[in-house]
Amino acid sequence: MNPDQAQCDVAVVGGGIAGLTAAWQLAEAGYSVMLFDARDRFGGRVLTLPAAPRDRNMPWLDVGPAWFWPHQRHMQLMVSHFGLEVFAQHTQGLATFDRGAASVPERFDATGQLGRSLRLMGGMQALTSALVRAAQSAHRPAALIANAHVRLLRWVNGVIEVSESDLLCSARAVVLAAPPRVLARDVEFSPPLPEALQQSLRNTVTWMGHSMKCVVSYEQPFWRNAGLSGYAVSWTGPLQEIHDASMPSSAESPATYAIMGFVTPRTSPAGTAFRSASVAERRTAVLEQLARLFGANALSVLDYEELDWSAQPLSSATDDVQPPSEHPAYGAPLFDALAWEGRLAWAGAETSAVEGGYLDGAIASGLRAARLLEATLR
Numbered sequence: 001m002n003p004d005q006a007q008c009d010v011a012v013v014g015g016g017i018a019g020l021t022a023a024w025q026l027a028e029a030g031y032s033v034m035l036f037d038a039r040d041r042f043g044g045r046v047l048t049l050p051a052a053p054r055d056r057n058m059p060w061l062d063v064g065p066a067w068f069w070p071h072q073r074h075m076q077l078m079v080s081h082f083g084l085e086v087f088a089q090h091t092q093g094l095a096t097f098d099r100g101a102a103s104v105p106e107r108f109d110a111t112g113q114l115g116r117s118l119r120l121m122g123g124m125q126a127l128t129s130a131l132v133r134a135a136q137s138a139h140r141p142a143a144l145i146a147n148a149h150v151r152l153l154r155w156v157n158g159v160i161e162v163s164e165s166d167l168l169c170s171a172r173a174v175v176l177a178a179p180p181r182v183l184a185r186d187v188e189f190s191p192p193l194p195e196a197l198q199q200s201l202r203n204t205v206t207w208m209g210h211s212m213k214c215v216v217s218y219e220q221p222f223w224r225n226a227g228l229s230g231y232a233v234s235w236t237g238p239l240q241e242i243h244d245a246s247m248p249s250s251a252e253s254p255a256t257y258a259i260m261g262f263v264t265p266r267t268s269p270a271g272t273a274f275r276s277a278s279v280a281e282r283r284t285a286v287l288e289q290l291a292r293l294f295g296a297n298a299l300s301v302l303d304y305e306e307l308d309w310s311a312q313p314l315s316s317a318t319d320d321v322q323p324p325s326e327h328p329a330y331g332a333p334l335f336d337a338l339a340w341e342g343r344l345a346w347a348g349a350e351t352s353a354v355e356g357g358y359l360d361g362a363i364a365s366g367l368r369a370a371r372l373l374e375a376t377l378r
């Protein structure tokens with residue numbers, strides 16, 4: 001890229017749901033926007049993989065977030081604005097409680113324990129794709145640039161220089177839309193941010209930064225056919241919390257049947273052992289657990305996918321490996337203010353006091369960053 005040409009009103013660092021929302025809103029308001037993401041794709045913690053066999057046009061498997069909830073008004077806004085298709089998480093049937101290999105799984109009625117979780121047809125990727133399209137076709141189309149890992153922000157002569165090893169662009173303002181701890185670790189600020197802000201960045205837990213998710217897809221929903229919901233809680237793992245991850249049929253594709261589970265944390269002995277095993281060993285351990293819980297049909301799989309988010313440095317910092325004991329109180333007040341005399345805005349799920357850590361909070365934070373910058377850039 002020719003640095004002489006790379007000038008814009010706003011540079012956005014991070015192309016997850018928060019950064020894409022901010023980029024779309026600012027581009028729609030007529031500002032020139034360049035968004036940079038360190039990965040070779042957009043969406044960040046949203047990642048939906050095609051289910052196997054891939055030549056059968058199967059719907060997709062979420063290895064990142066899959067759910068939102070009826071009270072989340074920013075998600076509802078996106079669903080209605082982009083016309084996304086919603087379906088309810090499958091919960092019908094008996095739940096399962098697993099004390100471990102030595103005891104028989106217990107069945108129980110979990111009706112009332114599970115909130116009304118909603119999912120998107122095509123997976124959560126449908127939201128990323130809608131935001132990418134909206135940003136790229138906005139009133140003043142935003143430039144979305146992948147494989148650009150921002151390392152330095154330098155505020156000099158009234159502009160902010162955004163650099164990887166070379167200059168990426170000079171911007172009038174910047175939206176920081178990556179997890180706060182990841183920013184604190186990877187990005188140098190010149191002049192340095194105030195100490196209180198640096199501390200807030202370092203202290204903010206990256207939601208689900210400790211997590212690992214496994215998804216197994218099947219030809220048939222054999223657990224449903226046996227009167228089971230697919231929901232299970234296990235004391236021994238490797239999967240700790242298990243859910244049905246199937247997707248209904250649509251005009252374009254047949255239904256997929258799948259089960260997903262969150263792995264016991266890395267900080268427990270079982271979690272450490274599981275993560276240090278080979279993929280083949282992990283697959284075997286997961287299938288054996290599912291067979292114990294749901295029957296031998298669980299061994300005949302179409303596909304096995306897994307993602308250890310705690311090993312993804314762009315989504316998790318060293319301190320995030322330890323899961324928090326409860327949902328953290330997100331949205332430190334410093335993130336509501338602009339730094340560097342109104343030129344630096346914060347976005348990202350963890351900066352939102354509203355539904356902090358969740359997709360809904362990510363959207364809320366992107367809208368807030370755009371609103372604050374619009375007021376100062378005008």
Ligand SMILES: Cc1cc2nc3c(=O)[nH]c(=O)nc-3n(C[C@H](O)[C@H](O)[C@H](O)COP(=O)(O)OP(=O)(O)OC[C@H]3O[C@@H](n4cnc5c(N)ncnc54)[C@H](O)[C@@H]3O)c2cc1C
Nearest residue numbers: 014016017018038044045065067150178348349357358359
């Ligand atoms: C396994 C899992 C399950 C989850 N389940 C749910 C759920 O069911 N419902 C829900 O609401 N939420 C869930 N979440 C949380 C949800 O994923 C997040 O709230 C949301 O995706 C955060 O979006 P974001 O844009 O704030 O951050 P991110 O998605 O993390 O995006 C940040 C982006 O910044 C990029 N980046 C980082 N550093 C740099 C840099 N220096 N330069 C350039 N780019 C950089 C990253 O590559 C990334 O794309 C889950 C998360 C995980 C991991």
